Amino acid sequence: MIAANNPNLKTWLSVPEGSDFSIQNIPFGVACTKGDTPRVVSRIGDYVIDLKVLFDFGYFADLHVALEDFDTDCLNNMMRRGKSGVRAIRNRISELFTEEHELKSNSNHLEQILIPVSEAIMMMPVRVGDYTDFYSSEQHAYNVGCMFRDPNNALLPNWKYIPVGYHGRASSIVVSGTNFHRPKGQQRPVDAEPPVFGPSKQLDFELEMAFVTFEGKTLGDSISTKEADDYIFGMCLFNDWSARDLQKWEYVPLGPFLAKNFASHVSPWIVTLDALEPFRVKGPVQDPKVFEYLEYEGDKHIDINLEVSIKPESSEEKLVSKSNYRYMYWNMNQQLAHHTINGCNIKAGDMMASGTISGPSETEYGSMLEISWKGTKPVQMPDGSERKFIMDHDTVIMRGYSEKNGVRVGFGEVSAKVLPAK
Amino acid sequence: MIAANNPNLKTWLSVPEGSDFSIQNIPFGVACTKGDTPRVVSRIGDYVIDLKVLFDFGYFADLHVALEDFDTDCLNNMMRRGKSGVRAIRNRISELFTEEHELKSNSNHLEQILIPVSEAIMMMPVRVGDYTDFYSSEQHAYNVGCMFRDPNNALLPNWKYIPVGYHGRASSIVVSGTNFHRPKGQQRPVDAEPPVFGPSKQLDFELEMAFVTFEGKTLGDSISTKEADDYIFGMCLFNDWSARDLQKWEYVPLGPFLAKNFASHVSPWIVTLDALEPFRVKGPVQDPKVFEYLEYEGDKHIDINLEVSIKPESSEEKLVSKSNYRYMYWNMNQQLAHHTINGCNIKAGDMMASGTISGPSETEYGSMLEISWKGTKPVQMPDGSERKFIMDHDTVIMRGYSEKNGVRVGFGEVSAKVLPAK
Numbered sequence: 001m002i003a004a005n006n007p008n009l010k011t012w013l014s015v016p017e018g019s020d021f022s023i024q025n026i027p028f029g030v031a032c033t034k035g036d037t038p039r040v041v042s043r044i045g046d047y048v049i050d051l052k053v054l055f056d057f058g059y060f061a062d063l064h065v066a067l068e069d070f071d072t073d074c075l076n077n078m079m080r081r082g083k084s085g086v087r088a089i090r091n092r093i094s095e096l097f098t099e100e101h102e103l104k105s106n107s108n109h110l111e112q113i114l115i116p117v118s119e120a121i122m123m124m125p126v127r128v129g130d131y132t133d134f135y136s137s138e139q140h141a142y143n144v145g146c147m148f149r150d151p152n153n154a155l156l157p158n159w160k161y162i163p164v165g166y167h168g169r170a171s172s173i174v175v176s177g178t179n180f181h182r183p184k185g186q187q188r189p190v191d192a193e194p195p196v197f198g199p200s201k202q203l204d205f206e207l208e209m210a211f212v213t214f215e216g217k218t219l220g221d222s223i224s225t226k227e228a229d230d231y232i233f234g235m236c237l238f239n240d241w242s243a244r245d246l247q248k249w250e251y252v253p254l255g256p257f258l259a260k261n262f263a264s265h266v267s268p269w270i271v272t273l274d275a276l277e278p279f280r281v282k283g284p285v286q287d288p289k290v291f292e293y294l295e296y297e298g299d300k301h302i303d304i305n306l307e308v309s310i311k312p313e314s315s316e317e318k319l320v321s322k323s324n325y326r327y328m329y330w331n332m333n334q335q336l337a338h339h340t341i342n343g344c345n346i347k348a349g350d351m352m353a354s355g356t357i358s359g360p361s362e363t364e365y366g367s368m369l370e371i372s373w374k375g376t377k378p379v380q381m382p383d384g385s386e387r388k389f390i391m392d393h394d395t396v397i398m399r400g401y402s403e404k405n406g407v408r409v410g411f412g413e414v415s416a417k418v419l420p421a422k
Numbered sequence: 423m424i425a426a427n428n429p430n431l432k433t434w435l436s437v438p439e440g441s442d443f444s445i446q447n448i449p450f451g452v453a454c455t456k457g458d459t460p461r462v463v464s465r466i467g468d469y470v471i472d473l474k475v476l477f478d479f480g481y482f483a484d485l486h487v488a489l490e491d492f493d494t495d496c497l498n499n500m501m502r503r504g505k506s507g508v509r510a511i512r513n514r515i516s517e518l519f520t521e522e523h524e525l526k527s528n529s530n531h532l533e534q535i536l537i538p539v540s541e542a543i544m545m546m547p548v549r550v551g552d553y554t555d556f557y558s559s560e561q562h563a564y565n566v567g568c569m570f571r572d573p574n575n576a577l578l579p580n581w582k583y584i585p586v587g588y589h590g591r592a593s594s595i596v597v598s599g600t601n602f603h604r605p606k607g608q609q610r611p612v613d614a615e616p617p618v619f620g621p622s623k624q625l626d627f628e629l630e631m632a633f634v635t636f637e638g639k640t641l642g643d644s645i646s647t648k649e650a651d652d653y654i655f656g657m658c659l660f661n662d663w664s665a666r667d668l669q670k671w672e673y674v675p676l677g678p679f680l681a682k683n684f685a686s687h688v689s690p691w692i693v694t695l696d697a698l699e700p701f702r703v704k705g706p707v708q709d710p711k712v713f714e715y716l717e718y719e720g721d722k723h724i725d726i727n728l729e730v731s732i733k734p735e736s737s738e739e740k741l742v743s744k745s746n747y748r749y750m751y752w753n754m755n756q757q758l759a760h761h762t763i764n765g766c767n768i769k770a771g772d773m774m775a776s777g778t779i780s781g782p783s784e785t786e787y788g789s790m791l792e793i794s795w796k797g798t799k800p801v802q803m804p805d806g807s808e809r810k811f812i813m814d815h816d817t818v819i820m821r822g823y824s825e826k827n828g829v830r831v832g833f834g835e836v837s838a839k840v841l842p843a844k
Binding site: 013135156158166253257261 | 551552555557564572578579580583584585586587588589590591592593594596600602603605606607608610616617619642643665671672673674675677678679680683710713714742760761762763764766767768769772779819844
């Protein structure tokens with residue numbers, strides 16, 4: 001077992017009931033604190049842990065790390081240490097905050113190491129090189145197929161052979177809390193008539209999770225499903241905002257473009273794949289049988305509870321979806337094996353999102369397109385208004401966590417407010 | 423007129439007849455020379471000019487530049503200087519190599535500044551952030567539509583309204599001369615039967631050009647067609663390798679993925695947009711009228727002669743296409759305005775390719791798919807073999823240049839050999 005995953009570990013730091021940030025989590029992020037420069041941080045309970053200060057004090061002295069791994073504005077430097085290097089850092093942080101460690105009684109050190117979460121400004125954790133979005137939830141692909149094609153042939157012929165994916169825009173991936181403007185663009189509301197131009201009228205969220213990669217292999221080489229875990233650093237929540245009306249008009253034949261690249265939001269904490277190992281579950285039976293390069297052994301899906309809420313400007317939030325990452329048809333190992341089977345190279349800091357994660361029940365759909373079934377079933381909001389899609393000044397909040405045997409490892413939230421079009 | 427564009431400028435350096443690298447060009451690239459670390463370079467005739475050494479000797483002393491702009495392995499640092507900063511550097515280099523400048527007689531300096539092109543290893547010029555591929559040649563879109571859909575409705579309804587584009591993979595963009603392996607992947611040769619897996623049998627080139635951007639605006643802001651020139655650093659040749667059989671099976675509904683991201687090749691010299699200004703030409707009349715944000719003033723197309731050759735392993739090369747960048751329906755200003763109309767942010771070092779550039783005649787088609795018309799019209803090679811697509815050990819070479827009033831400004835070539843599948 002990875003030391004930091006031990007369910008018996010106890011920390012002397014107070015961890016509020018139901019906190020995503022147990023001592024079994026130890027995620028990584030980047031924060032600005034106390035007016036200082038950005039640095040790499042971790043978190044337990046409501047405390048942000050400054051890893052640059054831990055480094056300065058020598059707590060990482062015997063690890064293969066350097067100041068620039070922590071004294072920086074992204075996790076990419078630290079990620080160069082690879083799976084085993086990052087595992088050693090996480091294990092060390094965990095160890096430092098157990099009852100047994102003397103750090104507990106070093107108030108001078110603690111004062112500089114710990115920052116109340118309310119005083120830390122969380123930043124974009126990773127400098128994303130390439131961003132890929134998959135389309136790996138069967139229920140989502142089925143729902144979309146039913147709405148726009150034929151319920152009897154809802155899944156396209158390639159869907160059960162290929163973990164379908166496409167390239168997205170890296171520059172417009174921003175961290176939770178970054179508000180953004182409703183995108184403008186071309187739409188064609190009536191098929192027989194010419195298109196019109198204006199703010200999107202069908203702004204939607206997509207409930208996704210993303211994984212971040214370590215440095216991969218050379219161009220021309222492939223990563224097998226068996227090797228994939230070693231190339232995955234960790235995961236975060238991902239809101240793949242989508243302007244449905246822009247998408248409908250632009251996406252044939254080369255895929256979504258302006259419908260997606262105005263903004264995508266990530267949660268600030270990267271939870272390591274290591275920390276998620278205890279929550280592995282079996283995936284679905286895949287029929288037809290997949291090609292050999294997509295076969296895998298063991299449980300490679302993960303049980304992560306997910307939920308989405310919409311909060312209008314001046315009323316309480318409304319839960320509109322509860323889903324689970326275990327609903328994926330294709331797992332990350334298969335996605336990564338597929339992505340590289342042609343020799344495509346991946347780099348440290350690449351981000352790969354799951355695609356909308358919809359569960360089998362109507363309460364588990366991961367987008368307003370599905371929840372409101374193309375606008376035919378509006379959602380009633382607490383303030384009496386209704387939602388077919390997302391309105392100006394709405395905040396969309398996604399949350400996610402795993403829980404088993406009393407241990408909770410969670411992601412916090414990704415949240416963003418829609419401002420009116422510029 | 424930009425000083426370095428003056429057609430009357432003469433250099434004392436010998437420039438071979440028909441060279442792409444006249445003193446009116448002054449492109450930028452990155453080279454390893456004399457076993458040294460990579461540095462930023464320019465070129466006149468068959469001489470590579472070491473800009474780090476020029477900086478060290480103080481020739482840029484009055485410019486707003488720094489050592490790290492030139493003592494580096496990519497042009498991104500220099501590009502932070504923006505349009506006017508790079509223009510000043512280019513003007514200075516030009517001035518240094520005219521008859522009038524005293525550098526001519528400083529043999530000690532010259533010995534360190536000039537490297538014969540045969541002794542320089544050209545490297546990837548730019549660290550590409552995001553890569554976008556457009557689809558902006560009408561003849562190409564028409565040809566593809568004829569082959570795969572209906573000649574009477576060859577262009578899709580959105581094509582004349584939208585400069586259609588999609589996101590591509592940045593990590594697999596490599597410099598000319600980087601040989602690569604034929605990609606493997608899923609294909610479905612017979613529509614009614616299940617897919618198969620193996621090396622692509624329909625490996626194709628796409629004759630494209632790409633432009634590289636300066637740092638853009640903040641997320642949420644747009645770049646107008648009028649402003650676009652100020653955000654474009656320069657251009658290069660671009661071979662958008664495509665595995666047609668992989669593409670056909672995977673691309674619905676989210677666009678090309680593994681069919682493209684195994685390798686894309688660029689020519690090593692970025693020719694500045696400034697250097698191409700004298701070759702501007704009028705674009706086509708656009709009917710239907712475009713949306714206001716896509717309207718533009720002045721001549722924004724560019725007359726660049728393009729050609730493609732295939733060189734089998736042990737025989738001479740065969741010219742298979744002559745085209746021209748002026749054939750674009752949508753120009754770069756429109757592409758950039760479209761890309762950002764929804765608030766998408768662009769960064770210094772983003773690369774945006776044109777899409778296959780096909781001219782109206784059969785000899786001007788920019789891909790084997792079109793040249794061999796889906797394999798129905800094989801090309802006869804000098805060694806007696808024939809080509810429907812690209813074979814193992816073939817080298818594909820693309821060249822491009824502008825010429826007017828005796829001044830030639832060219833790109834050199836982008837060349838790459840296909841190795842057998844791994």
